Structure formats: structure tokens, C-alpha cells
Amino acid sequence: KKSQTFSTADDNQSAVTIRVSQGEREMAADNKLLGQFDLVGLPPAPRGVPQIEVTFDIDANGIVQVSAKDKGTGKEQQIRIQASGGLSDTDIEKMVKDAEAHAAEDKKRREGVEAKNQAESLIHSSEKSLKDYGDKVTEADRTAISDAIAALKTATEASEPNADDIKAKTQTLMEVSMKLGQAIYESQQAEAASGDHSAAGKDD
Template identity: 50%
Template sequence: DAGLRASDITEVILVGGQTRMPKVQQAVAEFFGKEPRKDVNPDEAVALGAAIQGGVLAGDVKDVLLLDVTPLSLGIETLGGVFTKIIEKNTTIPTKASQVFSTAEDNQSAVTVHVLQGEREQARYNKSLAKFDLSGIEPAPRGLPQVEVSFDIDANGILHVSAKDKKTNKEQKVEIKAGSGLSDDEIQRMVADAEANREEDKKFHELVQARNQADGLIHATRSAITEHGSKVGGDVIGKVESALADLETAMKGDDKGQIEAKTKALEEAGQSLYAAAAAGEQQPSGNAGGAHASSASSDDV
């Protein structure tokens, strides 16, 4: 997580009574390529550390800086059930981070912010911390509204999450008390679970990306039909509509390759639509092409 190699570590200190075991010391030496220090009592180190932390929290010790970290990543659920991380695990606190998101549907007036903690790509496998709505978003085509989601962890470990519509400045906030309710064993289990399911999560992420790309293309193509449909012949529109239906059917399944293939087919059909529309616009009004374009226009609402 720190982006360091074992050879980058200059000193190794063992803490805790079990580190007195020769096998443990041997394993550490082999991993780091250097012997751990022997001048620090592993039992006393734990006791002294606890005492110093207690003194800092009580306000009696002021000249020692204690750096705590987030044990698991924090983020929100985004389109397709993806867990989008905003603060990565092992980030030193206090810390702040934010990302800008948008709407998934046209004229969407509210968004739900689902705050999660964990390491899995699939949101449903992470721990839910809070859920709240930001409403009052002005009607607009999807992708245009900008909603800034901010995470702020203070020195006491309290998480403050806010969602703000950057156009209207409307904002909703939630405060999550320090401590996720997870034990050290549960945290380690979640980290191990994410590692064990790395390949599954990678495939899930790729499938969601394919679906989202296909969904965006479908939306853009329908808008193109509305805008240019009156300028092209029915055979072109028919091919585009057929490709649209095929892609929508493919999106209901879990075959990424099929979705990508149908997406490419719709892209090609869409290019034909734009080419036909451009050709129709360039035809002089007095020739047969112009008469045909005029006739096509009168048939559309």
C-alpha cells in the first residue's frame, strides 16, 4: 500500500511478545534482508505506545504527533453497483478528498449517496455506513449536473460526508462516528476477501464498464434519431433501430464480449445515420434528393 519494496526499509522493529520467537525473527530477516533491531523490548514498546497515546488523547502529552490511518477504503456506490473509492485504505488522518459525479438519467431531480467501507469492487460486498439523498437538482440531460461528493475525516476519526449540487449549491451532509464497528479480525478478513476475489472483481468491473458504455451509446443514438431522423431514409433508421434492440438485449446478459460486439455494431449503424443525415443536408433543394428529404421530413412528427 505504501508503494515501497522490502529493500527500501532501513530499520525493522518487532513489537509484541510473540516476536521473541526465533522463527518469527528468522522469517522477518529473510523477508526484509536485514536483521530486526534487538535494542527495543517488544513488550515495553506496546505498553509505552499505549501510555503515550492515552496521554495524547487526555491532553497531557503535547509534543508527540500520533498518525492514525484509515483501516479500509471509503467511498460510494456508483452506476452499476460499483464501489468508487474516495479515500484509500491506510491514508493518514485527518484527511479530505472529493470527486465530482453526475446523473445517470435525463431530468433526474435527486441522487442517492450510499457511503461504504471496504476493498471489493462490488459495492454489495462492502460495509454500508450511511445512505442519504440530495434532492432539488434542476432538470437537465444526464451527465450535465455536477454533484461534488466530499469526504472529511477529522483528527478524532469522525467521517463527514457531503453531497453538493455545484449549480444550485444545495447540499446534504451526514456524520459517521469514529469506529466502523469492525474488529481487527473483520478488517483483515475483508482485506483478504478482496485479494481472494481480485479476478472476479476485475471481470465485474469490466462488465459494468461495457454496460455503461453501451448505455451511453444507446442514449446518444436515440438523441441522434430524434434530431436527424427526418433527414434520412427509413431503411437507415430501421438498421439503427435493429442494432439498438440487439444491444439492449445483450445488456440484459453477462456476456461482456457480446455487449462489446453489439456496441460496435450500433456504432457502425450510427455512423451510417450521421453520414446519411449529412448527405441529406447537402442536397440542393431542387433535385430529386431534395424532394425525397422533404418527403421524409413530412412523415415525421
């Protein structure tokens, strides 16, 4: 039995699709799809907040049981995949050789996808911070952040995401956003201090 926790890619996402694949390749699309199911009814929440625990279990007869559970609500959905006679030794050998032949290419693609996912999270949080706290920094800083967001978006929208290009532009966005981060921190400190003063005033 093996469990892994996933989350959502969009704000207020109400459902996730779980795809079960078999194979040796790094990217799911290059493997054999055995089945899929949806976990629906997720409550509205910002992207990345819901915790979806996916558990894979395979018994001695080769029957695969896959379940997905939203840790927040306890909602659960599962699929049972019957063994289809299993793969022949020839099929398995072909899968392994196929994976070995594409190892470098698959690794590059996986790194590109991982860099893209991290970049999209940073774009999302940077846009929100700029909207909520943009007035705390200069117009030049706002422009630099907007330009860095646009450049990173362009890099992530490439048909074959380039990990090195995305990482470089992610680093640039993080660097130009430092002043905004400092402004947010100072603003929150000031709010906390203001709250302490008002609480102290009520005690008098």
C-alpha cells in the same frame, strides 16, 4: 480529503442517493454500508449533465464527513458518520483476504457494469438522434440502427452484464450510426450556413 464528480442516470432526475461503504471489494454492494443520504431538488436536465461533487473527509478520530454538492445550483447535503470503535485487525485481514479471493470475479463484474453504463448512454443518444434526424438517412440505415439499439439493450439487460458482449454490440451500433452522424453534421452545417446568409441579408 478526496473528491469525485458524478452525474445523473435519467433525464430530469431530481435527486441522487449517496451511499457510503467501507471495504476492499470493487463493487459497493459487497462492502459494509455505513450510511446514506439524498441530495434533492436538482433542476430538470438531460441525464449526464448535472455535476455532483462528492467529497469524503476523515479526521484523526475516524469520523467520516461526506458531502454532495450540485455544482450548478450550489445545493449541498452531507452526512457525518461516527467511528464505531474501528475494525479489529482480524476484521481488516478478513476484508483484504475476501477482496483478494474475489479479485478476478469483481474485476469482471466491474468491467461489465462500466460497459453497461457506457452502452446505456450510447443507446440514449442514438435513440434521440434517430428520432430527431432519422429522416436524413435511408430506411435501411434506420432499420440497421434500430436493430443495433435493440441488440445492445438486450445485452445490457442481462442479469450479469458481459463486458465483451456489450462492447462488441456497442461497436456495432457506433458503426451503423456513422451515416446518421454524418447526416446530422451536414444538417447542422446547412443550418449554420443558412443562418449566416440571413444575417448577411439583414446587414444589406
